[in-house]
Amino acid sequence: MLKILIICCTLLLPIRAVKAQNRYEQVINNWHSKRIESLKAENGWLNLVGLFWLEEGKNTFGSDQQNNIVFPSGSIATKAGYFERKGNIVKLVAADDVNITINGNPVKEAIIFHPDSTKTPTVVAGNLKWTIIKRDNKIGIRLRDIKSLALATFKGIERFPIDSTWKIEATIQSSPKARIEITNVLGQTNEQQSPGKLLFTLNGKQYSLDALEEGNELFIIFGDATSGKTTYPAGRFLYANKPDANGKTILDFNKAYNPPCAFTDFATCPLPPKQNILQIAITAGEKDFDHH
Template identity: 60%
Template sequence: MKYSLRFLMVLAGAFIAFNNGKAQTTNSYLQEIEQWDSSRIHYLKSEEGWLNLEGLFWLKEGKNSFGSNPSSQLVFPGNILPADAGYFERQGNSVRLFPTEHTGILVNGQVMKDAVVYNKDLLPAPVMSYGSLRWTIIQREDKIGIRLRNLSSRHLREFRGIERFAVDPAWKVDARLERGNPFHTVSITNVLGQTTEQRSPGKLVFTLKGKQYSLDALEEGDQLFIIFGDLTSGETTYPSGRYMYARKPGPDGITTLDFNKAYNPPCAFTPHATCPIPPPQNILPVAVIAGEKNYH
């Protein structure tokens, strides 16, 4: 079969235009992932990020002395605080701070003789500070404790980024949300061994390499939050799985799962976090070679 020179030129032009368009799309997607990664790193290194955590102290009922003195019930590391900094008093779900006089501990930027620093009506929880230290009170079921940050932490200074798998658009897939009943929940266990029932809008059903899989989703604001594990967990990725966000689907029930944006939980960076781990049904029987690798 013979083709005219004009036809072949048109065909070649169309082929070049197609490949140029494909290359532009790929470059645009690579830029999107790079911007996402840059924002992720910026957050990790920020005051609210996970690299500066240096302590998690659970409070018992009654008085809990704290300071840099090894004899304190709660020993803050680094010899930054005075030896005897005062005490916290827990009464049920309420915590009050009683700093030692003239320590210079601040509560939301102000020196106070004593202050209620936690109850369920105090939102957000007050921030206490001394030098480079910042701490707040957190609650995990019946446990109430102090989350301590050091803005001069060596982990911040030593951080050199997170290794990732090569970006591959094939790991960005459409997913269909199969909604459960309005009261559907999923059992989620954290690293403390606590299990809670969390509301789930349903399962995200998707296809990878010709096979169908599903992941139970949770709701977080205007997004879906997914906790999952796969065959790379404990090998090239964090043993207790990774996290991922997706936009809530529109009326057609379709959203996008981008495994290139799968990221490590806080526990990959610090032992002082209380991360949820994947429920058994969210352990995928496939190696997801996309997103963040384990942090060493």
């Protein structure tokens, strides 16, 4: 009887392992589905079609090539109006024959960016939507087309096979006053506060990644030996829970994903700090996106 019980238990072990793996794969696939939904959303990255930095004074815009800011051909009137920048304040003035709305209300003239405002409005004209973004001393128009070609032709993102061995425990080496330099694709460098380094072991060797704090999570920008080969050349992003009382968290590289710049030329992505470029190949998460 004891022998039969031992055999039954032995047979159950691989079955439980398979079920656990299936549950884990479902978790990752659900996460990835939400990731795809966010890319395709109206505020996602697939519909971004322009980024135009404003000069001081008047900046004419429209689909005519003679404008200071040229929107995609056929998307708006040839001469749609102008943006006027005065320091950190931006005013929109629409041409008489152009239908532009903010919050559903037609406008001919409106302040669309002010340093004292808590919210930047979204401006709509046909299929186009735009907002103002500020990067250090640069102020620009972030333009979206809700029926963009990139969105219409999007077929998904290739991934490495889901592998639970890339779900790795990490220990934070806290450094509350630490600051790390983060450079973006515009070449702008800012010092950002870091809660510390995340230490983890792969194949018997210890590695570390400097983390940033974002809301209730840790945000990691990293590169590895796959960067520029099978994954995006400028690295990938990863979120993790904040460490528990013992300083432990999980780095699940199956959730490593491409930065916005993999999908559009009009994003201002941060780049991995040099200390976050790993010499090992992280063969998990998203591969490079090849729509370009």
